[in-house]
Every structure is written in C-alpha cells, then in structure tokens.
Amino acid sequence: MKISQLSTFIENRSGRLRAACEALAASGINIHTLCLADSRDFGILRLIVADPLAGKAALEAAGYVAQLTDVLAVEVADSAGGLARVLATTDEAGLDIEYMYAFSTAPGQQAVVIIRFSDPDRALAELQRRGLNVVEPVKLLQG
Amino acid sequence: MLRENWNDAGPGFHPVSSSDYLPAAQLRDLQLRRLKSIVGRAYAHVPLFRERMDARGLTPASIESLADLGRLPFTVKADLRDTYPFGLFASPMSEIVRLHASSGTTGKPIVVAYTAEDIQVWSSVMLRTFAAAGISRGDIVQNAFGYGLFTGGLGAHYGLEAIGATVVPVSGGNTDRQVMLLRDFRVNAICATPSYFLHLIERAAELGIDLRDLPLRAGVFGAEPWTPEMRQRIEADAGIKAFDIYGLSEIIGPGVASECSAQSGLHVFEDHFYPEIIDPETGAVLPDGEEGELVLTTLSKRAMPMIRYRTRDITRLVAEPCACGRTLRRMERVGRRSDDMMIIHGINVFPSQIEAALLAVEGALPHYRIVLRREHGLDQMHVEIEVSPEFFSDRIGAMEELRRRIAHSIHNVTGLNVAVRLAEPHSLPRSEGKAKRVWDERQDSQ
C-alpha cells in the first residue's frame, strides 16, 4: 500500500518551520516522522502524519503551499547490510528513487524507510513481487 | 442626466457620445479654440506659466495653430511640489469645490483642484469611459478604486452616477467583503487596479468562489501599468472583459483615455486633453505612431490648467480609424513609465520585462517583487517570487530547476544575471492600491 506524504515549502527564515509544526499541532495532527530537505534559502518539509488531508488543509489555512505525494514504507532488516539489500532490489527492478528517509521507530521494532519513487505504482508491484515487505499505512501509523 | 456645458461642438450632438465621433477637422478646430482659451487663462492667473512664457517672449497670442503648442514650456511634477499647495490654481478658492492630493510617497503630496465645471467635465469623460466599456443604466458596478484624496474612487463614482448605473462605493481593501458583495449583489462590473483585482481573484478562489460563475462581465482597470498577460489572466480567471483606462490626477484623474470594445488602444478624450508624444531626452515632438513620453495639455480645465504636462508614461499615438468608429486618437496601453525604469550595470530594465519573463516560465503571473541592492559596490537585482501550488514540488531538484529556469528567462529578456529567491505564499508585501513592484534599497546598503 502506498502512503500519502504531506510536503510543504519552508523559507530558510527563523520560526517558519516551527510555525508550520504549530499549524499542524493546532489542528490536532500528529506527526509520525518528518524529513527536512534544504537548499541555500528554502527547504521542503516532508511529513508522515495520521491524517494527511487534514494536515494539508491545516497548512494551507496557515498560508503554506502544501502537496500530497505517494511514498512507500519499506521494512528494512535491522542488521548490517539491511538497507543495502533493499537498494540492491530496487536497482535490480530498475526503480528510480527521488529521495528516502528513515521512519522513526521505537527500539526493538522493525526498521522502516520511507522511499519516494518516481513511479510509486510500479515500485509497489516490483517490491512486493521481489518479497520486500511494504508496510501498510494502518500498521505503520498505529499507536 | 449629464449636462455637457463644455460641448460646443455644434448642433445635433448626443450628450453621451457626440465628442467621441467628431470629424477630424471639427475636432482640431475645437481643440485650437480651447487651447487658445486655456493658454490665456493660465497666462492670466498662474504666475509660473506667465513667467515661463515671458522668459521665451511668448504671449497667448503666440498660439495660432495646434503646432504652436510645441513652443510652450513643459510642466513637470516638481512644479506641483514647488508650488505646493495652491500655487498653480487659476481660480479663487470661492470657485473651487474639490481638492484631491497624491499619497505623497516621497516628499510633499501634489494637490489638484476642481471647479464645479471641472467636476462636470470629469463626470462626462468618465461617463464616456464607462459607455466605451459597455456599462449602462441598469448595471450594478462595484467601485473598488480608493475613495478619498486619491482621484480614482470619486472620479469613477461620478461617471457611474452620470451614466445611470448603480454604484457600490466599496472603495479599496477588505477583500473578503469585496468578494461577498460581488456575489450577493450580483454585480455586473467592477472598477479596480489590475493588481488588486488579481489579488481578489486569488482570495475568491481561497473562499471557494469562482468569479466565472457570477454575473460579473466587465472590469475597468487603471491607476497602474499592467501587461497584456495580466489582462489575459484576469479575463480567463474571472470570465470578464477587462478594459484599460488611463488618467492622472495632475490632468484630471481617471478619464483621460479609455479602451473601447475593440480593446486595441485607449481613445484619448482629446476634446479635453490634448496629447503629444515627445522624445524624453530632447523634448522634441514626435509624429503619431512613434514611441515616446506622453505630454498632456488640459483644454478645458478651469481650476488648474496644465500646459504640456510631462506624464513620464511611455506610449505612442495611433491616428488610424478604430473599428468602433470613434474618431479620437488612441494611445497604446502604457506598459512602462520612464520613472519605473531601473538602470542595472548600465542596462535599462522595466518591471514589465521581468513580468514577461515570469509569464514565459509559469504561464501566469505569480506574486513577485524586485529588490535592488548594492553588494560589494555592485548593483544586484533580486527577484523574489511566491511559490504557487502549481509549481510546488516535494523534490528539491525540481524547485532548484524552477529557480534556474526563471533566472534564465529573466536573463533572456533583460540580459541581466539576477538572484532569484523562492518565497512562501503570502510572504511578500502586498499593496491594496497601486502595486509596488520595485524596492530600491541601494541607498540603504552602501
């Protein structure tokens, strides 16, 4: 299953990241994990939240530009070479990765990475066919 | 109904439109008679005009033909400031019924005056403006030009009442209320600055209202230069026909020139305002068709005659007949002012060029501003652009590519390397009246 990721444009100015998080908090949107990619004077905040549609609305109401994109949550063996094996699989399948980041997990839980593929539908089919565990949103976001 | 006391064009005129369709010879004859009279009035009552004419050995009798106008000295904005507040008035205060003034962003404001006859002329040219835009009795018109010292609000207001339309005098600002009134009053036409109306379209969309679904069919836009692309966007996004009008307080306010249904240049109400085009460097008068600075002479203004006023607006006059049948010469849409020109590394740049470059990339004009700074002793132009939903991507590479394409497009149009910064929506300053596009911080950042 694909996961809907919320992303928003943040200027490199003090307080802007905080204001975005506060806008989500004010609407009761819980952030499960996030990744901030930045260039010299702007950043893109990518978020996995419990309710992406409500999160998008909350950010837009606060004046941000926001977008939903499909990403995959892929389980990674929590041992040496775990991530390398996932990447070897995506290479074999000829899948283009735009970017990836780790999903925060508690100690003892299975490690998960969030991957933004150029073609999420094809990626989902290929990864499942090749035996990788693509985590369901419900399972990922529970608790 | 309107009483056009000033219409001495002969018998058989229709009060709304006669002056728009005068045969050329009759129009020139009328202009010359009025020119002689106004020069006489200015000479008799305004010391500045008399001193300048005396210095050149000219008297009102020197005006024997329209071409003789070229012998008279120019008037410039500084003359209004130097004679602040009432030094250019040709009527005693007992005959002056209205004062307007500019907002005065730099130094003293400029003050302009009207007699009762002037107000009537103003109403009549604004009536002709709205008639040319197809507005008539029975239409509900929302007037979003600012009321007050600015001439836009009251100028449009009087013209709308003269034509018999229903005016909603909402003035500028309070965009949410503007949107509500447009919808609830089933407004047919709106007057606004083009940049404010674009802001209004944006806000209406945020409120879930598509202006194309409303009865709104026409917009009368002025008070600032705008681009053909802005017009296309306004017409497409609001589902209206957008008319360009032109005017300036020093001459009368709005009502100097306006577009007709042909939307191909603005007919100058030259029975009241005589236009010339000059070379802004040499002051030489240029023939019709050549581009230069617009110079206007008021032909019937009583309280404050203006002789050869340099508008700083760059345009050209078109003498060819218009499809609408009006015989008044047209001026091309003013896309730039000689005042707006920025000089960067010796290259002349106009905000309209930056807009064209942005449109070439995004297909629509984003909210943007230009900031000029001096960095390490060199002038640098910064262009700041708000990221719109259509151009936002979650990929850094895509956003950097957008920035690169914009910089490249600006370079193509202007030859300049500019610093492009992407900004969050609603983060750049907005003006509710005239759009301010250029922030020149070169004095502050030596």
Ligand SMILES: [Zn+2]
């Ligand atoms: Zn016409």
